[in-house]
Amino acid sequence: MSFSVAVAGASGYAGGELLRLLAGHPEFEVRTVTANNNAGQPLLAVHPHLRSYAGMVLSPTTTEALDGHDIVFLALPHGKSGAITETLDENTLVVDCGADHRLTDEADWAKFYGGEFYGAWPYGLPELLIGDHRQQRSNLPGVKRIAVPGCNVTAISLALAPGLRAGVIQPVDLVAVLAVGPSGAGKSLRTNLLASEVLGSASAYGIAGAHRHNPEIVQNLSLSAGARVSVSFTPVLIPSARGILATSTARLAAGISAHDVRSAWVNAYADEPFVHVLPEGQLPSLSDVLGANTALIGVAVDEAADRVVTVTAIDNLVKGTAGAAIQSANIALGLPETLGLPIDGVAP
């Protein structure tokens, strides 16, 4: 049996990456692709790398275009998913790559996004530790609505959740500094993509609690810790088209050994197909994960500073968006979780 699929926002970066991965999915068949300004264009005119879709034309993003599919992936700007979803059949699986349904607290939505609040959906980060012996994965089978996490949020949540749940790090004074590629800003934010601004430079943005991912990071890690956490998050734009390299650190809990620390991370992800803790002494690089739905995590203890240091690499467009969307849809539909998803990256 195969599932019919529509991708809304197919002309953007996240939509394009969804299409690249969906072309290799044995159970999903893309029937409709939609866009906004690019509606009416052949898909290959905006994504010449997606040769599997020769002949497909971008439709306007309307209920008529999206209705009648088994699955609708939404890759629209923030604030555009809620209203259109309300017009879709409740039995359609809707997977939203935007932020519209990630936050549980309406006050956080109002402060960091604004506009109408449509409420939280089941969250598409299956590996997130959410309480004693549970992962977010257990909340996904059978659901019809999924909110895909922000890409920075995915990297930090996967990095710090194991230590918080095991109690080997303290829930306060968490610090995360992320090197991030400009594709995370989307195709339409062209000013961020100017070679003259990105090449040969690196710039911090959204510092000191201003970034809209802050409440989502706190929401996730508080679930893992079982208590409200405090995190300082700083993204730094680097000249690499894709990828996030997150250095996330935390204070050691009292009386915890380096062995306890390693065990917490290794045990948390021992059975995960897409989240791998590297052997002691090894650290990931961006180039290890590009194109893959894989998160690689290196863990070390800085004894002089009394801190645990983690380094996590993901591809923002795969594990950070499109891959997470497909992985979560697989679980919701009762398919093998890894179906159609690459574990291996593209290198060099």
Ligand SMILES: NC(=O)C1=CN([C@@H]2O[C@H](COP(=O)(O)OP(=O)(O)OC[C@H]3O[C@@H](n4cnc5c(N)ncnc54)[C@H](OP(=O)(O)O)[C@@H]3O)[C@@H](O)[C@H]2O)C=CC1
């Ligand atoms: N890039 C990333 O790494 C990540 C992105 N996301 C999320 O995915 C979503 C899409 O992001 P991304 O692909 O990067 O953004 P892009 O700017 O690259 O693409 C945006 C898409 O939305 C369409 N669009 C623009 N305005 C409207 C509108 N008013 N109504 C309907 N459609 C519209 C665009 O169509 P057209 O071009 O034809 O005008 C395009 O297809 C966002 O919510 C983003 O936050 C989530 C995690 C990571």
Ligand SMILES: CC(=O)N[C@@H](CCC(=O)OP(=O)(O)O)C(=O)O
């Ligand atoms: C370079 C850059 O600007 N990156 C984006 C990442 C956006 C993202 O992953 O997610 P959502 O927009 O879906 O929340 C940022 O930091 O805001």
